Amino acid sequence: MARRSAPEVNAGSMADIAFLLLIFFLVTTTIEKDKGIARQLPPIEDVVDPPILKQKNLFIVSVNKDDQLLVEDELMQLKDLRQAAIDFLDNGGVASECSYCKGRRDPASSDNPDKAVISVQNDRLTSYKMYINVQNELVAAYNFLRNRESQRLFGWKYTEKKADIAEGKIKGAQAEAIEEKLEEIQLMFPLKLSEAEPKQAGQ
Template sequence: MARRSAPEVNAGSMADIAFLLLIFFLVTTTIEKDKGIARQLPPNEDVVDPPILKEKNVFIVNVNKSDQLLVEEELMELKDLRQAAIDFLDNGGIAAQCTYCQGRRDPESSDNPDKAVISVQNDRLTSYKMYIAVQNELVAAYNFLRNRESQRLYGWKFTEIKQQIDEGKISDSQVDNYTEKLENIQKLFPLKLSEAEPKKSGQ
């Protein structure tokens, strides 16, 4: 009996199919953008006489290698950090300098939001997740106070309008009007977030 020869597979169009699949996946795949922390570095200037800060105007946040928070020399849970920062920023220890502050007016805490500085120091072994979480809580404290004031003065939230401008949802003719108001709110609660050089583990 004669042996049958196996039929050949026509592979001529395989390259075309592979090319079409490649184009399909390139077009349909969504690439996630990396999200980071928006920070503007200070200008490179030689400061001859650095400003002298009162100890009560500095809110110190330390994060150790075990991701534990030490806020103003006391252990604190991450969930309580935002409110503690709000209380510090909104204190208004000198009432004449901050008529819009609604804090306790504690003479041992910050004088006014313009003088209040939050200083964060991490350990070199602090996890990146904890680092981001702390930054988020502190920025959220500023946003809470800015939203409160923009709602009181203009009837809208600072963060919502800023996001709409960033996403291009507000027309150019309206942006100029909003920009001035956003700057006014930022002056009421300026973001003064200082990061000290990370500590070596165990120090």
């Protein structure tokens, strides 16, 4: 009696199926975007004589290798940094230069937000977490003041409208009109955050 041969499995289309699955997973998989600190570098300019900066218009923030915060030569907790930066930026030492400033108008502090510069210096052994936390607190100080002024002038928060435009919730002519107002607020409190070259450990 003749032996019956086993039926063969046709594997000719397996390559096509594998290729289709590969395309499916490539199209449907979402890749998490890296998050970083949004900074725009200034344009390259040939500056022969750097502008003279008064010491009172400079807010110096230092972080050492042990993640200790030194602000204006005084030890400070991270939770107090935001308010200290707000007080410096909003001081309005020269009243005629900043009618919208609500600070103490201390003549020993910044003249106006346009002249106020925050200088951050880290040690090479400063932890990345502390570096990010300091940056967040300083940017939050600017955002607080920008929100306050946009609320006063336009009835909405600067950060909310900026996020709405970035996410595409506001488009077209309306977005352009709001962007002009955002730029107006940015000019009132320009982000002047300077990062000095990190020091060697222990210096």
